Amino acid sequence: MMKFLLVFIIFIFLFHAESDAIGRKRKYNGPPRTEAELMNKVMECLHNKDTVSYFYMFPPFDTLWNMVMHNPDPNPEIVKELNKLREHPTVLIDLDPFYNHAIIGRFVETLKKGEDSGIQWKGIIMQRYELQKQPLTRGMEGLQMIVPERFRGYMFVRDMLTSTTYCVTLMEIQKINGVFCGGQVLNVLEADNIDEYIRKENYERNYLEHQAQLAAQSRIDSVRADSLKDAGGGVKRDTTLPDSLKAGTSVSTVQEPPKDSVKSKKDLLLSPAPPDDEANRTRREVVDRKYYRGKFDEEIPVELYVRYMKDHQDKVTKYWDALYKFGDMSEYVKLDVSMTPEAKWLFEEPVASMELELAGKNYTGSWTNGDNQTGYDAELVQKDLSQKKIEELDFILENGTWGKTNEQKIKEKEEDGDKKDKNKDDKKESKRRRNRDDKRQDDSKEKKEVPKDDKKDGDKPPPDKTENDKKENDKKENDKKDNDTGKEDKKDSDD
Numbered sequence: 001m002m003k004f005l006l007v008f009i010i011f012i013f014l015f016h017a018e019s020d021a022i023g024r025k026r027k028y029n030g031p032p033r034t035e036a037e038l039m040n041k042v043m044e045c046l047h048n049k050d051t052v053s054y055f056y057m058f059p060p061f062d063t064l065w066n067m068v069m070h071n072p073d074p075n076p077e078i079v080k081e082l083n084k085l086r087e088h089p090t091v092l093i094d095l096d097p098f099y100n101h102a103i104i105g106r107f108v109e110t111l112k113k114g115e116d117s118g119i120q121w122k123g124i125i126m127q128r129y130e131l132q133k134q135p136l137t138r139g140m141e142g143l144q145m146i147v148p149e150r151f152r153g154y155m156f157v158r159d160m161l162t163s164t165t166y167c168v169t170l171m172e173i174q175k176i177n178g179v180f181c182g183g184q185v186l187n188v189l190e191a192d193n194i195d196e197y198i199r200k201e202n203y204e205r206n207y208l209e210h211q212a213q214l215a216a217q218s219r220i221d222s223v224r225a226d227s228l229k230d231a232g233g234g235v236k237r238d239t240t241l242p243d244s245l246k247a248g249t250s251v252s253t254v255q256e257p258p259k260d261s262v263k264s265k266k267d268l269l270l271s272p273a274p275p276d277d278e279a280n281r282t283r284r285e286v287v288d289r290k291y292y293r294g295k296f297d298e299e300i301p302v303e304l305y306v307r308y309m310k311d312h313q314d315k316v317t318k319y320w321d322a323l324y325k326f327g328d329m330s331e332y333v334k335l336d337v338s339m340t341p342e343a344k345w346l347f348e349e350p351v352a353s354m355e356l357e358l359a360g361k362n363y364t365g366s367w368t369n370g371d372n373q374t375g376y377d378a379e380l381v382q383k384d385l386s387q388k389k390i391e392e393l394d395f396i397l398e399n400g401t402w403g404k405t406n407e408q409k410i411k412e413k414e415e416d417g418d419k420k421d422k423n424k425d426d427k428k429e430s431k432r433r434r435n436r437d438d439k440r441q442d443d444s445k446e447k448k449e450v451p452k453d454d455k456k457d458g459d460k461p462p463p464d465k466t467e468n469d470k471k472e473n474d475k476k477e478n479d480k481k482d483n484d485t486g487k488e489d490k491k492d493s494d495d
Contacts, residue, residue, distance in 0.1 A: 031179040031180070032179070032180045032181075033178065033180070034180065035129075035180055037180065038173065038183055039126065039153065039155055039183075040126070041053070042054075042057070042183050042185065043126045043157070045057075046111070046121055046124070046168070046185075047122065047124060049111055049121060051104055051108065054104070054107055054185075055104060057182065058103065059095065059096070059174070059176060059182070060096055061092055061096040064092045064095065064146060065089065067146045067176075068082050068085050068086060068092070069086075078145055081141065081142040081144070081145045082146075083142070084141045085145075085146075092143075095174075106185060106186060107185045110168070110185050110187060113187075113188060114166070114188050117166075117188070118164075119159050119162075119164075119166060120159055120161045124158065124159050124160070124166075125157065125158055126155060126157050127157065127165065128156050129153055129155040130154045130194065131151040131152070132151060132152045132153075132154075133149075133151060133152075134171060134172070147175070147176055148175070149174070149175040150174055151174075152170065152171050152173070153169070153170040153171075153173050153183065154167055154168075155167070156168075156191075164190060165191070166189065166190050166191070167188065167189055167190075167191040167192075167196075168185060168187075168188045169186045169188075169197070170183045170184060170185055170186060171184050172184045187201065202331075203395075203396075206400065206401035206402070207399045207400060207401050210399065210400030210401070211400075284310065284319055285310055286307050286308070286309050287309065287310050287317055288307070289306070289308070289385070290305075290308075290382055291303070291382065291383050291385040292304040292305075292306070292380035292381060292383065293381060294380030295379060296367055296376035296377065297376045297377050298377075298379070300326055300327050301327070302325070302326035302367075303324060303325055303326070304322060304323075304363070304380055305323045305324070305332070305385075306321075306322045306337065307321050307322070307394075307397065320337035321334070321335070321397055322334070322337050322347055323396060323397060323402060326367075328408075329403070329408045330403075332393070332403065333349055333402055333403055333404060334349065334396075334397070335349050335354075336348045345357070345363070345365075349405060350370075350404070350405075351369065351370060351405040352367060352370055352405060353367075353368055353370065354378060355368075356380070361381060361382035362379070362380065362381055363380040365377075365378050
């Protein structure tokens with residue numbers, strides 16, 4: 001009897017425990033009603049590296065398609081937008097990880113990248129998250145009818161073992177009928193805020209593009225090398241000897257050619273790469289770094305960073321590379337540096353060039369746009385640079401994460417330059433006027449001083465006035481003489 005009672009008690013206990021577990025499972029496995037619940041689910045999937053639970057966070061294509069086909073709203077605008085989804089169902093298919101395997105693939109790549117960066121996924125905790133409205137892009141018209149709210153998320157997690165904060169980005173966080181779903185994990189980077197993450201993401205993107213270009217170039221070089229080997233396999237081919245190159249003649253033979261003939265062609269095609277190639281950078285040593293700040297036309301701010309390098313073989317500093325940015329540019333632009341025969345520094349890029357003259361710690365010269373031939377006067381002064389800034393600029397040069405001038409916002413100054421020229425002309429004109437006025441004043445003073453000197457010498461009247469008075473006096477005397485003569489004649493006649 002006691003045995004049956006004991007078995008019954010154990011059965012009741014197990015049944016209660018199982019029902020409690022099922023209740024908890026139903027409670028937490030339900031669809032998240034808030035954004036916080038969704039972010040916690042993503043956090044659990046990262047913590048446990050659980051791709052299965054992550055898979056079921058996304059709405060299946062059948063559910064979304066059913067919402068499109070059985071829409072109860074007869075509004076013509078809504079029907080028109082839903083017809084776009086009926087014509088292009090791939091928009092909905094791409095949201096289902098069952099069809100779009102890239103969703104799970106990016107999740108796995110993020111886990112792997114985090115482990116390579118030193119993240120201990122078991123020891124992470126979520127600090128905070130930020131959501132931003134995700135705009136409707138071209139080709140997804142009509143999606144807003146069934147998914148009215150879409151977000152892009154930034155989840156900041158902290159690795160407690162290394163005391164480091166990382167940012168995990170997500171997209172396509174959707175709110176459908178009051179339920180949150182989705183949340184495609186995109187990337188993870190060490191960052192404390194969104195601005196820092198975006199800056200590092202741009203560096204990473206430029207670096208990957210640069211590496212892809214190097215890989216493509218290496219494939220082209222390997223194809224060239226293979227073609228040269230294939231060309232050297234036969235015995236009947238035209239060869240050019242070094243001596244015949246000097247003499248300007250070509251040698252053709254059916255015998256086995258000299259070994260150096262193909263090698264010379266190979267060396268010609270596989271010539272050393274440009275100075276910014278990764279292989280050359282490893283063979284050169286940076287011996288000095290200088291940082292300059294100044295302005296174009298005393299208005300547009302400009303920064304210039306120059307590195308001095310020497311060859312391991314020659315031990316002579318004869319290589320340089322540089323970065324600069326000006327105006328409102330957000331990214332630095334790489335410059336090719338060379339010296340002119342006049343000992344001037346020439347900094348060139350695809351869009352523009354600078355010709356500067358170094359005097360002590362000051363650069364003076366000009367910047368010229370190669371497209372429209374506009375230019376600025378440049379004045380730069382050497383400044384001190386922190387170690388952190390040096391590392392940042394060296395990272396840009398060594399990893400190819402620089403930008404381009406024609407892809408950035410540049411502060412235009414044509415109108416200001418015209419005003420400045422006008423001001424210069426006005427100043428010159430005012431100076432000429434002042435000189436002319438001063439000259440006139442001097443002339444007037446000289447004229448005023450002349451009559452004063454004449455008056456002091458004898459207080460004589462002007463010559464013109466004296467002659468007139470003399471003539472008048474002579475006339476009066478003649479008239480008087482005539483009158484006297486007439487009177488004498490009359491008196492004689494009377495007598």
